[in-house]
Amino acid sequence: MQFSEFLGQVQHRAQLPSLGHALAATRATLVTLGERLAGGEPADLAAQLPREIAHFVVRGEPSSMGTGQRFDLNEFITRVSLREGVDMPLAAQHAQAVLGVLNAAVSPGEMAQVRGQLPEDIRRLLEGGANIVPEGIAASAASAGF
Numbered sequence: 609m610q611f612s613e614f615l616g617q618v619q620h621r622a623q624l625p626s627l628g629h630a631l632a633a634t635r636a637t638l639v640t641l642g643e644r645l646a647g648g649e650p651a652d653l654a655a656q657l658p659r660e661i662a663h664f665v666v667r668g669e670p671s672s673m674g675t676g677q678r679f680d681l682n683e684f685i686t687r688v689s690l691r692e693g694v695d696m697p698l699a700a701q702h703a704q705a706v707l708g709v710l711n712a713a714v715s716p717g718e719m720a721q722v723r724g725q726l727p728e729d730i731r732r733l734l735e736g737g738a739n740i741v742p743e744g745i746a747a748s749a750a751s752a753g754f
Contacts, residue, residue, distance in 0.1 A: 609713040611658035617712070622705035631661075633702035636691035638664035640684055641707070645725050646676025653722060656714045681729035700733075707733045 609617075612627075619630035638657075642650045642665040654662040679687075689699035711719055711734045723731050 609658065609709075611660040614658055614661065614709055614713055617709045618702075618705050621708055622702045624702075632692050633688075634661055634706050635664050636688045636699070637703045637706035638710075639667050639691060640687040640703075641710075641722075642666055643677050643687070644679065644684065644730070645722065649676075649721060649725060653714065653718060656718055657710075676725060680727060681733070684730055684733075704733045708735075710734070 615627050615630040615634065618624070618634055619627055622630065622633060624630050624633065638661060642653075645653065645665075650666045654665040657665065685696050685700045685703060688703045689696045692699055692702065694702065714722075719734070723734060726734075
C-alpha cells in the first residue's frame with residue numbers, strides 16, 4: 609500500500625478533516641504500537657509499511673527498542689491521546705482506524721506475529737468494524753480533564 613493510500617484510508621475511516629490529521633493519528637498510533645512490540649517485530653512491521661511512515665514504528669529510544677513495554681488498552685489510548693493531542697475517545701477512534709488500515713496493508717503472516725504480542729484488548733482494535741471505545745475511557749477522559 610502506498611503512503612497516500614494509507615493516509616487516505618485512515619482519513620476516511622476516522623472521518624478526519626485532512627491528510628495532516630490522518631498523519632498525526634498514524635504517527636501517534638504507530639509509535640505507541642512500536643513501544644508495545646518486542647524483539648525484531650517493530651523492524652519487521654516497518655519493513656512492510658511505506659517508508660514515509662515506517663520510521664514511526666521504530667522511533668522509540670534505542671535502548672528500549674524491541675523491549676516490548678507491557679501496557680493495556682487504556683495505557684495504549686492514553687499514549688495515543690497525548691501524542692496526537694486529542695481527547696481519549698477520539699484517540700481510541702483514531703487508533704482503531706489506523707490499526708484497521710495497518711491490518712489491511714501488511715501481510716497476514718506479519719499481522720499474526722504482531723497480534724501474538726498484543727493483549728486481547730489491543731488486538732480488538734486491529735479488527736476494526738464497529739467503534740470500540742474501551743470501558744473506562746470516557747470516565748478516564750473526564751477525570752483527566754480531556
